[in-house]
Amino acid sequence: MGFELFDKPNWVGSEFDEQVNYQRALEGELEHTVATLSDIQSARVHLVLPHDSLFREQERPAKASVVLKLRHRSLADGEADAIRNLIASAVDGLTPEHVVLVDADGHLPLGPRTAEMLELSAEQALEDKLVSTLEPVTGPGNVRASVTLDYNPAAMDETQETYDPNQTVTLSMQRSEQSTGPQPVASGVPGAASNAPNTQALPVYPRESTPPASAKSESGTYGASKTVRHVVENPGRVRRLTAAIVVNDRLVKPAGKDGPAVWQARSPQELRELTALAQAAVGFDPARGDVLSMEDIAFDGNRGTPAPPLPQRLLGAAESSPLLLKYLCLLLGLAAVLAFGVRPALRQMGKPGAARSGSGKSLPAAAAPEALRSEQAGAELERGQNQEIFDQVAAQFKREPTQSSRLLQSWIHSE
Numbered sequence: 001m002g003f004e005l006f007d008k009p010n011w012v013g014s015e016f017d018e019q020v021n022y023q024r025a026l027e028g029e030l031e032h033t034v035a036t037l038s039d040i041q042s043a044r045v046h047l048v049l050p051h052d053s054l055f056r057e058q059e060r061p062a063k064a065s066v067v068l069k070l071r072h073r074s075l076a077d078g079e080a081d082a083i084r085n086l087i088a089s090a091v092d093g094l095t096p097e098h099v100v101l102v103d104a105d106g107h108l109p110l111g112p113r114t115a116e117m118l119e120l121s122a123e124q125a126l127e128d129k130l131v132s133t134l135e136p137v138t139g140p141g142n143v144r145a146s147v148t149l150d151y152n153p154a155a156m157d158e159t160q161e162t163y164d165p166n167q168t169v170t171l172s173m174q175r176s177e178q179s180t181g182p183q184p185v186a187s188g189v190p191g192a193a194s195n196a197p198n199t200q201a202l203p204v205y206p207r208e209s210t211p212p213a214s215a216k217s218e219s220g221t222y223g224a225s226k227t228v229r230h231v232v233e234n235p236g237r238v239r240r241l242t243a244a245i246v247v248n249d250r251l252v253k254p255a256g257k258d259g260p261a262v263w264q265a266r267s268p269q270e271l272r273e274l275t276a277l278a279q280a281a282v283g284f285d286p287a288r289g290d291v292l293s294m295e296d297i298a299f300d301g302n303r304g305t306p307a308p309p310l311p312q313r314l315l316g317a318a319e320s321s322p323l324l325l326k327y328l329c330l331l332l333g334l335a336a337v338l339a340f341g342v343r344p345a346l347r348q349m350g351k352p353g354a355a356r357s358g359s360g361k362s363l364p365a366a367a368a369p370e371a372l373r374s375e376q377a378g379a380e381l382e383r384g385q386n387q388e389i390f391d392q393v394a395a396q397f398k399r400e401p402t403q404s405s406r407l408l409q410s411w412i413h414s415e
Contacts, residue, residue, distance in 0.1 A: 152235070
């Protein structure tokens with residue numbers, strides 16, 4: 001219960017009782033609030049309220065412990081921190097670092113997003129994807145999947161430079177060409193007259209010239225095709241995926257009045273189709289060495305479970321309906337009062353009249369003390385039985401006072 005504990009005033013409670021009730025009410029309200037989250041099935045919250053003191057060493061900070069029953073194997077990203085902040089904001093002096101979250105099934109620590117937690121979350125996501133993909137074909141509850149991911153914890157920085165000799169290209173090309181015509185050559189008698197300009201050579205010495213000349217040059221730069229690849233991989237690359245899938249037999253005939261359900265093994269063609277669907281759902285890569293195994297095995301529930309006995313069914317119905325349990329306890333209490341209170345009283349009232357005979361005559365004097373002794377023995381036996389019942393009820397209250405008081409409080413509030 002939450003703050004409904006304070007709907008009715010407690011006139012005889014002490015200050016300590018009020019503090020305990022306040023702590024119980026605060027825990028109940030937090031349980032109701034946390035249980036409203038989509039991934040939480042139920043929650044239990046235990047608080048340690050802060051203790052102030054004049055001495056620093058005697059001060060006690062507020063702390064909280066939360067047990068969560070999850071609908072799935074993991075929480076969403078940031079949901080654990082959100083629950084810590086929610087609880088810390090509702091209690092004075094409580095910080096998120098002093099809030100401990102515990103999974104009721106023990107699948108994973110509800111702490112910071114560690115590498116192990118991320119790996120489990122990824123595996124759970126793949127398992128959910130397999131089940132959601134295959135269940136529309138096989139039927140609800142007929143698929144069980146388990147996925148294991150093998151991650152590479154090392155980081156890699158790789159640079160590759162590749163040349164292709166079969167593919168070359170011209171990077172640069174330079175060509176030059178020079179040509180010269182005929183040039184005159186000195187002739188005649190050596191001296192100043194033959195070397196002076198604008199002189200005409202004598203016919204005896206004909207003028208000579210060099211033949212024409214030409215020169216060509218070419219310079220080129222060629223390069224082969226080159227590929228440069230720089231690869232950077234962070235830790236956590238999937239190295240291998242392994243998946244095991246179990247599907248149930250096909251339901252041919254449901255259970256009815258004429259007999260139990262009839263199941264039939266799936267054909268190899270159907271298993272191949274389901275395997276192809278599963279491989280496409282998880283991103284199966286044979287080059288990576290992935291393994292995916294699918295088997296058709298009859299589930300244990302196909303045989304059917306026998307109906308529970310009548311007392312067990314009645315007990316389950318009573319546990320599921322508190323109102324029925326209350327009226328059943330009241331009925332048993334009323335039957336006990338009638339059996340051990342009213343009936344003995346009626347019997348004791350009828351015994352003095354039975355001492356008389358049918359004709360109105362009294363019993364002999366010798367028979368009167370015998371009748372009184374038998375009445376006294378019967379009364380003592382009844383008082384002993386009543387005292388025994390009272391002692392048993394008192395012992396039950398002493399053994400489990402909390403549950404007994406809560407039962408009485410629920411009866412009082414319900415009235």
